[in-house]
Amino acid sequence: MFPGIATANLPAKKADTYTAPDRFIEKGNFEVFVLMGKTWVKAGVAAFDDFYREKTVGIGALPANEKETRVRLVQRGGGAAHIDAALLDGNAPAAIQGTSDKNALRKISSREFDVIDAYGKTVELVFPSRAENGKLTLFARVEGAVNYEKPFRFPMTGSLKKGTGNDFYAYPVDSRRVGPGQSGRSLENRPPFLKEFCISGTGHPSDDLLGWVGNDDRNLFIRIDFIGDNTRDGGREESRSRMRPECRMRTPAQAGWG
Structure with a gap:
């Protein structure tokens, strides 16, 4: 999850428009070594x-x-640590070792927020040419051990577009039916039930939250996708949904009694 602020009618931040704040407090680093003959020589941090x-x-x-x-x-x-791109004089590597991500080479070949997990790892890159006065460029991030940002709350209400947790979306039962034998995943083939723009406070790209709601005869299905959450953080992420059923009284005639 990437806590921060949610609002509406703002453009998403893509790789070419992403801006980090001026304030910088180091949370971690990457030591950089280069192989000289048979010896790994430290080039910098x-x-x-x-x-x-x-x-x-x-x-x-x-x-x-x-x-x-x-x-x-x-x-x-x-x-946590993630690498988006690693380039030598602007050129992408030809091979990568030290990660189980099958798409790692493609991911680190350009800046597009499709990142690899690098926390606690030693990653080796092979570039197809000899560096004469090479400069390695890293586009990456390292989170702190504790995330102090507040979680998002939806729906967003009021002039400041802040969620209080006391407001609800209205979902009419059976308005988005899930067919027999289908799961909630099938809802993603339809337009989303809700869409909110989220300004990240954790370094993730700011982008939309999409949500789908549907039901069958026995279940209520809820699926959400934070488009800007481009990292796999396992048990560090969670989401919660609150429901407030609205009950309507039915007369005996309406219920078919008697």
């Missing part, structure tokens, strides 16, 4: 906070007989 930032580390010139550049990233500190 790139420090990060909760927000995606671009950092550059010079790795110097490799021996003339080297045909490729191998870089090792060792993540230290924080509570």
